[in-house]
Amino acid sequence: MDKPVIGVLPGTNGDGSGFFMVPAYARSIEASGGIPVMLPLTADEAVLRQLAALCAGFLLPGGQDISPMVYDEPVSEGCGPCCAELDRMELLLLRELLDRDKPVFGICRGLQFLNAALGGTLYQDLPSERPAGISHRQTQSADAPCHSVMLAEGSPLQALLRADTISVNSFHHQAVKTLAPPLSVAALSEDRLVEAVWMPSKRFVRAVQWHPELSFMTDENSRRLFADFVAACCI
Numbered sequence: 430m431d432k433p434v435i436g437v438l439p440g441t442n443g444d445g446s447g448f449f450m451v452p453a454y455a456r457s458i459e460a461s462g463g464i465p466v467m468l469p470l471t472a473d474e475a476v477l478r479q480l481a482a483l484c485a486g487f488l489l490p491g492g493q494d495i496s497p498m499v500y501d502e503p504v505s506e507g508c509g510p511c512c513a514e515l516d517r518m519e520l521l522l523l524r525e526l527l528d529r530d531k532p533v534f535g536i537c538r539g540l541q542f543l544n545a546a547l548g549g550t551l552y553q554d555l556p557s558e559r560p561a562g563i564s565h566r567q568t569q570s571a572d573a574p575c576h577s578v579m580l581a582e583g584s585p586l587q588a589l590l591r592a593d594t595i596s597v598n599s600f601h602h603q604a605v606k607t608l609a610p611p612l613s614v615a616a617l618s619e620d621r622l623v624e625a626v627w628m629p630s631k632r633f634v635r636a637v638q639w640h641p642e643l644s645f646m647t648d649e650n651s652r653r654l655f656a657d658f659v660a661a662c663c664i
C-alpha cells in the first residue's frame with residue numbers, strides 16, 4: 430500500500446519574506462510511515478481545494494502568533510508578529526478539510542488556530558494575561574519535559590496513551606482562552622490551560638499544545654501521537 434502523503438502548512442518568518450518546514454515535522458512523519466510535503470503559502474481558493482483533495486492528511490505546525498482578527502478581537506500590546514496570508518490560507522483550507530472530513534493534526538500554533546477558526550479566543554500574550562500560571566516557555570532542551578498535563582476522561586488522547594497524566598515540553602506564547610464550541614478538551618496543564626483538543630464531530634481533528642516532533646526520538650508518547658495521526662491518514 431502507498432504511504433499517505435501529508436500536507437504540512439508552511440512556517441513563516443517575521444516579515445513574511447520566506448517560508449519553510451522545520452525538519453522535525455518531516456522526520457517525525459516519515460518515521461511514522463507518512464510522506465511529508467510542505468504546502469505553498471497561498472490563499473488561492475482553487476489551489477487550496479485541489480491541495481485538500483490531494484493529501485491524505487494535514488499537519489498544522491507551530492509558528493507565529495495568530496492575528497486576533499481571526500477571532501474578532503483588537504490586537505493587544507503583547508501580541509507577537511503575525512502572518513495575515515498564513516491565517517487566511519489556514520481559514521480557507523480548514524473549511525475544505527472539514528467538508529471532506531480529512532485528518533488534521535495541530536501542534537502548538539496549530540491548536541490555537543483550530544480554536545480561533547472554530548469560534549474560540551486566545552490569550553494574545555500568555556505571561557502578561559495569566560501571570561499566576563506556570564511558565565509555558567521552557568529553557569531546557571526541547572525534548573525535555575517542562576510540565577505535566579492531565580488527560581481528559583473519555584478523550585481519544587487518554588485512550589491512545591492509556592495514562593491520566595503525562596509530561597510534555599512547552600514553547601508557546603499564546604493559548605486557548607475560551608474554547609471553540611465544536612472542540613472538546615483532551616488535556617489540561619497543571620495550571621488548567623487547555624493543552625490538547627479534539628473535535629468529536631469529525632473522524633480525526635486533534636491538536637496538542639506541546640511539541641511531540643521535538644521529543645519524538647526520546648518519548649514514546651510523542652511517537653504514539655504521530656503513529657495515530659499517520660494511521661488515520663491511511664483510512
Ligand code: MN
Nearest residue numbers: 565599618638
Ligand atoms: Mn504548555
